[in-house]
Amino acid sequence: ETGVTQTPRHLVMGMTNKKSLKCEQHLGHNAMYWYKQSAKKPLELMFVYNFKEQTENNSVPSRFSPECPNSSHLFLHLHTLQPEDSALYLCASSQGVGGRTDTQYFGPGTRLTVL
């Protein structure tokens, strides 16, 4: 379970704060993802990066800003969030994108609470 790590594991922030979530993968993968997991809702894909290039943005509000400086690290910068943004944010990685062997491996998540 240490292939994909996320920090912090828990975060409480006010609506005017700016914070960042960090994800790191130690699997030598080239693709990384951010998902949002809200209570009683299916996981929602937010962003996909492949070889550091963003390939997917599922109509995510601009208060969420991803950054992928290299294939091993992915950040999610947060600013002026709303209480409805409170959720578990999961990071995942895969070898590539779309191929037969490109299974996604998940991190433990960051539990975000917006007050």
Added chain:
Amino acid sequence: AQTVTQSQPEMSVQEAETVTLSCTYDTSESDYYLFWYKQPPSRQMILVIRQEAYKQQNATENRFSVNFQKAAKSFSLKISDSQLGDAAMYFCAYRSRGNNNDMRFGAGTRLTVKP
């Protein structure tokens, strides 16, 4: 768009017994991938089993097996000899074959294992 439906929000099983979790999906594609993920209370999502749509043979992984009915668009998970450690949320997921890696998840089934 593809949708994944898990009609059982909660299931329970006696230790050492067998349980089947249901999943149906909607797609017009002929080649795709299906997954079952397990999310224990610690929250890290773990891949349980995967199935490639072009393969008729049902995938198996130790005590976990699937019943893949392509025509019916059904992908159920059978857990044999249930163990206490199997207690978790189980998510069914669909992924298209292609250049993107957009996974569609069901809402999940919470499995309780009774000693």
